[in-house]
Amino acid sequence: MKTVQFAARFEYLDEIREFVGKIARSGGFSDKDVYNIQLATDEAASNIIEHAYENIADGVLELSCGMNGDVITIKLIDYGASFDPSEVPLPDLKADLSNRKIGGLGIFLMRKLMDEVHYEPKPDKSNILTMTKRKR
């Protein structure tokens, strides 16, 4: 696994997507899967920056990514407020325009685009989000 630390700011999302995109591409994922892996990672990182580090300017986001056989693993570690994506209600995708909820969409996409999404708050106050996807 390769690991990089980023300041938890939206301006680094480009680099975050590039980092996982490179590993997914050289791991042999299709263009479509590379895009979707980048999208899921962006959504995960955006949620951490927006929610875990809400009102915290100097948060750190540690991103690890690597291939193991046909599986890519992406791990995001933060030290902000715990925020379990699996507890966020899924958006109602059938709701009409006026009732469509704006939140929860990023988490929904993460779960749809990746095979597995795990979230684990640790006793040392870190939160570990792990996502995996297998090559088809």
Added chain:
Amino acid sequence: MNITVQEFKHCDMIKVDGRVDSATAPQLAEALESANDGGKYKIVVNMSDLEYMSSAGFRALLAAQRNCKRYNRGEVVLASVPERIREALELAGFTELFKTFDDPLQAVGHF
């Protein structure tokens, strides 16, 4: 991300190029709001040179669609949506909320 606005007789075309994520979506939201502030509610979002859009961009589109459709005064339509972005919009259930056109001028002709 880069945004250009072109005014037509019956609508405005907002062309959004590059990548829309949480860092850049506020600029897209601002462009859409400023069209609305100018009394323009019929809007074509031209995505022909758009490379990437996260849910932050989807939210900006949703907010604009709500505002434009209010009182039946207009709507936001999407033109030349790249395949990857269309798939993500579909997954999010957004394709039902927006008319889409293959060609930007065809979208302009819709109004």
